[in-house]
Amino acid sequence: MAIRRGVSLYSFQNETFQGKMTLEDCIRTCAEMGANGIEVIGEQTFWGWPEQSVDEAEITQWHRLIAKYDCVPVAHDFMLDYKRYKGREMPFEEQVASVRKDIDFGARLGVKYIRALVSIAPEVLVAAAPYAEEKGIKILIEVHAPLHFDHPWIIRHAEAFEKSGSGALGFLPDMGMFLHAFPPVWKEKFMRVGVPQAIADYIVKAYEDRVLSEYVILNVQQMGGTGPAIAMAETLRHNAAFEPKRMLDYMPRIHNIHGKFYEMxxxxxxxxxxxxxxxxxxxxxxxxxxxxxxxxxxxxGNRWVEDAMEPDSVEQVRRQQVMLAALLGEPAPQLRAAA
Incomplete structure (x- = not known):
């Protein structure tokens, strides 16, 4: 099988929140781009989840739209934020039960994968793995900046997954960990909120030169930078140019990719x-x-431009799909008429 193109509906968060795009609009738009893999975040696509159950009518509508536009349900991204659960830390057993709940939801959606936040301990996922196997679901921990495949936390997950022997545990790399240059839309936003040109230029060059973030922050302070300038420098603490080739050692457990991007x-x-x-x-x-x-x-990229303009998420996604098609040796995506 070949690498295939899909879209996380998270990309259309501005449009869905503002009521400009319905679920059908989102799925149809992806199909028109030839990106038939659909990934969802339950909280965004199904109102009230996970605190409230999702009506069977909504699930039926989901499957109807997937079939109508000849798409494939790929993944459900779940949010086990156990540190902030009702003002207390969620006990281990409740964490496992919560993951099992999302496994059930993923099964209802017909996805093969559910995305786990990188903060979730490997022991929780290992404990949930047998249930995932029963449901035909794989749990994928997202490898997201500032973490990477050589980070001790990710290595701990990898070791736990191998020790468990379960094929239901794997990884979902987020391409934002391979940030090889400071994004221009970040720089432009920081300058709009008051970062002087000289300091902004310095931070971009320092990132290019791979200067340690703490040195950059100190130098910005010594340059007279305050507020937004310090915040811009501090982005270097959370982003780095890790190496894509590090995915090779983990490839047998990599089953989905987040094609993170800020601007095309x-x-x-x-x-x-x-x-x-x-x-x-x-x-x-x-x-x-x-x-x-x-x-x-x-x-x-929407959050980096919405102070200055209305984000055009559809156009940005379309552009990335054009790029991906070219890199995969496919014809340029053509808009497809609705079924």
Whole structure:
């Protein structure tokens, strides 16, 4: 099987929150781009989840739309924020029960994978794995910046997964951990809120030179930077240019990819590039490793531009899908008429 193109509906968070796009609009839009893999966050797509159960009518509608637009339900991203649960830390048994609840929900949606937040302890996922196996679901811990595949927390998960012997445990790498350049939309936003040009230029160059974040923060302070300037420097604490090739050692347990991006800009070949994330290298590594799952577009540039303009999430996702199609050797996506 080949690498396939999909979309996380998280990409359309602005439009769905504002009521500009319905679930059908989102799924139809993805299908029109030839990106038939659909990933959802339960809280965004199904109002009231997980505190409230989802009516069977909503699940029926979900499956009707998936079939209507010839799409594939790929993943449900769940949010076990056990540290902030009702003002107390959720006990181990409740954490496992909560994961089992999301496994059940994923099964109702017909997905093969559910995304676990990186904060969840491996022991919780290992305890939930037998139930996931029964339901035909794989639990994928998201490897998300500032963590990476050489981080002790991720290594701890990998060791626990191997010791468990369960095939229901794996990884979902977020491509934001391969941030090889400071995103231009970040710089522009910080300058709009008051970061002087000289300091902004320095931070971008320091990131390019891989200067330790603590030195950058100190230097910005000494340059007279305050408030937004310090905040811009502090982004270096949470982002780094980790190496895509590190995915190769984990490929047998990698089953879905978050195609994180902040902005797609035209390139000289009539396609598009993400100026901060090396997608050509990423796709090459995935091909080398024999990856055969989806790359699901995950647009997060909206929060960096919405103070200055109305985000056009659909156009941004479309541009990434054009880029991915080119990298995968596919024809440029053509808009497909609704079924």
């Amino acid at each position: 800009t035209p390139d000289s070949n009539g396609s598009y590039i993400e100026p901060a994330i090396p997608y050509a290298e990423i796709v090459s590594v995935l091909k080398q490793g024999g990856y055969d799952g989806y790359i699901c577009s995950e647009y997060e």
